[in-house]
Amino acid sequence: MKHLIDILDLSVGEIDELIELAESIIAHPENYRESCKYKKLATLFFEPSTRTRLSFEAAMLELGGSVLGFSEAQSSSASKGESVSDTVAVVSGYADIIAMRHPKEGAPLVASMHASVPVINAGDGGHNHPTQTLTDLLTIKREKGHFDHLTIGLCGDLKFGRTVHSLIAAMSRYADVRFYLISPEELKLPSYVKTAYIKDKKIPYIQTTSLESCISELDVLYMTRVQRERFFNEEDYIRLKDYFILTPEKMTLAKEDLCVMHPLPRVNEISTAVDSDPRACYFKQARYGKFIRMALILKLLEANA
């Protein structure tokens, strides 16, 4: 049984295959319209989502399949105390594949141990978000053409930003990559991520609190929102939420071919005045999410056929 719980469940070669399939779907969507006929995707979302849930659902519908599920814990029997393991054991009888988002780190892993169909981690707490990383990798491939020799700035909430943790793990496998870790002191990258994917792999990195000091060096700038829902007190959130704001003035310091990414949702960290800059890739990035999820659903159903 093949699941996707962590981006490193996929080899570099498997990621290349998924990207190739997503690009084929983008070029010829008509070839895939019946690929999942009679198959069902269950979206079990115990935490809010716009992009991940709706792009998974659009992906399955565009493959000719159907979707069922819930978008909040309150409308499921989790509100009556049902466990994740019981929930997926039951849903395995209703669907061919499950995408799960949960506020607790490790919940999708537990689900994968009790499901009889493939489980995809659609975001677990402040831990991982592997399908966002697949989306990010497809964006980088289409915008920069390659993964090697890139200087990547990760800016904002590097502590709770699960998309950042998964992206660093994925990018650490490519040659001649450098990271700028740009965050307030309180929202620095967790040491377990820094040790495993940067220090132990001897990847050059600079940790800084200033976006202006390094923006001119970057090939990719990955902005993130301060994760209000993971703060213990509102005062700290309010103090840190506008620490970084990407503006047209800051963009004048950047390379002409910088690729600005953001997993979205955005709050204040990118001024809307940046949206019309050709280097702003975040809405394209959200669109690519549907195609890479189509590729993932196809591959997982094929692997488990």
Ligand code: CP
């Ligand atoms: N990027 C992302 O995970 O967005 P949602 O929370 O809207 O799914």
